[in-house]
Amino acid sequence: MSDNSPWKAGQPxxxxxxxxxxxxxxxxxxxxxxxxxxxxxxxxxxPSGSGKSTLIRCINALADIQDGSITVEGQEVHxxxxxxxxxxxxxxxxxxxxxxxxxxxxxxxxxxxPVKVLGQPKQEVEARARSLLKKVRLEGxxxxxxxxLSGGQQQRVAIARSxxxxxxxxxxxxxxxxxxxxxVKEVLVTIKELAADxxxxxxxxxxxxxxxxxxxxxxxxxxxxxxxxxxxSTFFDNAQDxxxxxxxxxxx
Amino acid sequence: xxxxxQSFFRELAQTHPKWNFIxxxxxxxxxxxxxxxxxxxxxxxxxxxxxxxIGIVGAWAQGARSPFLRWLxxxxxxxxxxxxxxxxxxxxxxxxxxFTPAIIGADGWTEEPVISNIGWAIVSLSxxxxxxxxxIFRAGIEAIPQTTKEACEAxxxxxxxxxxxxxxxxxxxxxxxxxxxxxxxxxxxxxxAIAIAVPELLYQMVSIxxxxxxxxxxxxxxxxxxxxxxxxxxxxxxxRWERALYIPGFGGGR
Numbered sequence: 382m383s384d385n386s387p388w389k390a391g392q393p394x395x396x397x398x399x400x401x402x403x404x405x406x407x408x409x410x411x412x413x414x415x416x417x418x419x420x421x422x423x424x425x426x427x428p429s430g431s432g433k434s435t436l437i438r439c440i441n442a443l444a445d446i447q448d449g450s451i452t453v454e455g456q457e458v459h460x461x462x463x464x465x466x467x468x469x470x471x472x473x474x475x476x477x478x479x480x481x482x483x484x485x486x487x488x489x490x491x492x493x494x495p496v497k498v499l500g501q502p503k504q505e506v507e508a509r510a511r512s513l514l515k516k517v518r519l520e521g522x523x524x525x526x527x528x529x530l531s532g533g534q535q536q537r538v539a540i541a542r543s544x545x546x547x548x549x550x551x552x553x554x555x556x557x558x559x560x561x562x563x564x565v566k567e568v569l570v571t572i573k574e575l576a577a578d579x580x581x582x583x584x585x586x587x588x589x590x591x592x593x594x595x596x597x598x599x600x601x602x603x604x605x606x607x608x609x610x611x612x613x614s615t616f617f618d619n620a621q622d623x624x625x626x627x628x629x630x631x632x633x
Numbered sequence: 634x635x636x637x638x639q640s641f642f643r644e645l646a647q648t649h650p651k652w653n654f655i656x657x658x659x660x661x662x663x664x665x666x667x668x669x670x671x672x673x674x675x676x677x678x679x680x681x682x683x684x685x686x687i688g689i690v691g692a693w694a695q696g697a698r699s700p701f702l703r704w705l706x707x708x709x710x711x712x713x714x715x716x717x718x719x720x721x722x723x724x725x726x727x728x729x730x731x732f733t734p735a736i737i738g739a740d741g742w743t744e745e746p747v748i749s750n751i752g753w754a755i756v757s758l759s760x761x762x763x764x765x766x767x768x769i770f771r772a773g774i775e776a777i778p779q780t781t782k783e784a785c786e787a788x789x790x791x792x793x794x795x796x797x798x799x800x801x802x803x804x805x806x807x808x809x810x811x812x813x814x815x816x817x818x819x820x821x822x823x824x825x826a827i828a829i830a831v832p833e834l835l836y837q838m839v840s841i842x843x844x845x846x847x848x849x850x851x852x853x854x855x856x857x858x859x860x861x862x863x864x865x866x867x868x869x870x871x872x873r874w875e876r877a878l879y880i881p882g883f884g885g886g887r
Contacts, residue, residue: 484880528882
């Protein structure tokens with residue numbers, strides 16, 4: 382937020398307006414709109430293929446959109462003249478498959494982008510990286526390679542790696558989907574602590590219990606549209622739309 | 634010590650006329666072997682280095698946005714991979730060699746081409762092996778999952794940073810076994826430079842046995858032994874490199 386973006390506190394930090402996206406002739410997002418305020422934790426849930434992952438990939442411009450607008454801190458993401466580095470500094474992302482760099486240790490994974498991309502001094506970054514690894518409970522694993530860590534540990538390194546860029550918004554794309562039930566918990570605890578620190582988090586998740594506990598707002602998507610949304614209490618206990626009810630009925 | 638060896642081979646040549654290791658007792662012939670070996674090593678090192686650079690640049694160009702660059706790279710690979718290296722050598726030296734300028738020597742009448750036959754051999758063999766290296770590196774680069782590149786993108790890396798810090802270090806590890814094979818082949822192919830009279834080891838050995846027919850068997854034996862040692866050293870170094878680059882949980886085990 383050090384830049385001169387037109388964004389001001391009180392406005393949505395991420396604003397998605399009528400976004401449409403197609404892969405070839407298949408339209409996966411059919412006019413999606415939602416606003417996310419700073420510090421909010423938003424969960425996007427829905428059946429497979431409903432466009433959840435595509436939606437959050439559009440927020441940091443990993444995927445492009447055909448129509449509509451997405452702004453992050455007031456800056457249009459799909460402006461061809463956008464400074465992508467500036468955007469990705471603000472928006473961190475964690476993936477389902479961790480996507481760590483296998484030839485780098487946990488510490489090197491966390492340090493790489495701030496040193497190589499932002500050109501920050503190595504010593505300063507190392508201190509930050511060590512404290513981030515400590516924060517995600519990986520003290521002592523600094524010199525382990527990803528191949529030597531469990532799935533849950535790798536995912537927590539990935540979270541620390543994203544945080545090292547000091548983003549304002551974090552995107553989580555089904556980050557526990559590849560983990561076994563025991564390690565899911567350790568990753569969720571980490572995200573919960575992050576949310577408690579005031580980080581704006583947008584999660585695509587199938588962890589309904591987690592969503593209910595942590596989210597400020599839940600969006601349910603199906604077939605490329607937002608079917609229903611609301612705070613967890615009303616959403617889970619008082620769903621109105623038959624599609625939402627059917628979906629919740631299947632998984633709860 | 635040296636005298637003992639010399640007198641041993643001198644005697645051997647007398648008792649077994651077909652086994653005249655003349656270069657082991659005649660200093661002038663020994664000098665030819667040494668200079669031939671030096672040229673072979675020079676050729677090998679230069680071609681390995683240049684072909685690696687061509688391989689990296691070519692693999693990059695294959696994925697370039699410009700269709701012209703991609704087309705050019707593909708054309709280069711097809712041409713150099715599908716024609717014999719001997720013909721390429723002759724083409725570079727005799728066909729292209731005509732068009733490069735020559736420098737008139739100090740005496741005013743000798744012409745020295747800007748690119749010597751050793752120079753042409755390095756260029757030609759490097760392009761030959763480079764075509765294979767492009768394909769080897771491409772296979773390595775394609776083995777890196779799209780999702781890993783996406784993680785780089787999400788961390789704000791541009792294409793160059795993604796390649797320099799993540800894709801190439803990983804692709805190299807995937808490529809090494811195939812690269813090992815191709816470089817071994819390259820070192821052996823340097824003997825074909827004899828066709829354009831590059832005074833490398835084979836050229837010197839053939840010259841020796843043309844001068845001394847009795848040295849033919851001996852020269853061939855030494856050729857075999859030298860190449861086994863030379864290629865063995867390269868393969869050993871490559872294997873050591875492969876092991877040094879080993880990372881837990883990625884690729885084959887130790």
